[in-house]
Amino acid sequence: MTHSTPPHVAILDDEPEIRRMLADALEEAGFRTTCYGRATEFEAGLKRTAPDVCLVDLGLPDRDGLAVVHRLALESGAAIIIISGRAQVQDRVTGLELGADDYIIKPFDPAEVVARIRARLRKGRVETGASSQVAHFAGWRAHFDRYVLVDETGTETPFSHAEGEVLRLFLDSPNRLITRAQMQEALGGAAGESFDRAMDVRISRLRTKLGEDPKNPRLIKTIYGAGYIFLGEVRWA
Known part of the structure; x- marks a missing residue:
């Protein structure tokens, strides 16, 4: 018998301290996490497992983060949340147009990220039969x-x-x-x-x-x- 498993969040960010901060906050909140520092590692990881949510930084050393988001939106079933230091409105608009579900600007409170992920995982459940599983x-x-x-x-x-x-x-x-x-x-x-x-x-x-x-x-x-x-x-x- 398969037991219930907590939602899996993949974290793609080239800053180790941000990866650790996000992973600690999410695991404390009951999520499973996998962290990646480069887009190539992240995309290889997606071939082995299908996360429920992907947190993607736009400033990556080996790939344009927006290109990663666009590919994710076309090929993955995961919810996509951008985490970026790019605060310009156009960056947010472009990210959402390319398929991201949400956009969080650095610096951020990890609790906000946890809350946004929970909200995203709840979204889309219409009221009819919502209490039935x-x-x-x-x-x-x-x-x-x-x-x-x-x-x-x-x-x-x-x-x-x-x-x-x-x-x-x-x-x-x-x-x-x-x-x-x-x-x-x-x-x-x-x-x-x-x-x-x-x-x-x-x-x-x-x-x-x-x-x-x-x-x-x-x-x-x-x-x-x-x-x-x-x-x-x-x-x-």
Whole structure:
């Protein structure tokens, strides 16, 4: 049996003292952390594990931090929070447009970072069924307290928090069209190509985990030019 594991936060910052400060504050608050000082190490780490949240500094020694954020938004299911000494409005706007979910300016209080992460992990849960943590549908169980999908044989497949936000949105509104605009409003993030691509990545990964035929999915249907519909009966427990 898989036990509940705390959310995993990946920290990318080239300053060791900031990495330690963030890791100490987050671990004291009950999170798991992994720290990286360079973008190359961070991207290699993402191939081994899928964090729920990525804290990314923009001033990196080996890569443009905004390029890292943009790639994360397109390829990762994690929530992205920029931590940077760049305080200009344009930097914040650019970071959010490229797919970041939040932007924190240095210097900061570690408690604020913990609070922002907790808020980000709560965001996207609509009120319907919000108190329920297990959804039953089409032979599957989705455990939102443990971030796992369980099939009819009992096999467990983990999903990230960001993938879970999308899945919960579908399961809370089955058999109803959900437009891109509704997804953006519910899940946050800057509207535009980066958001659309991030949603495409998350939905593609969910389809794979649900064993869907990518050319003819039976559960998550794309309505071209409109949005998506989740087909099926859903029971919350």
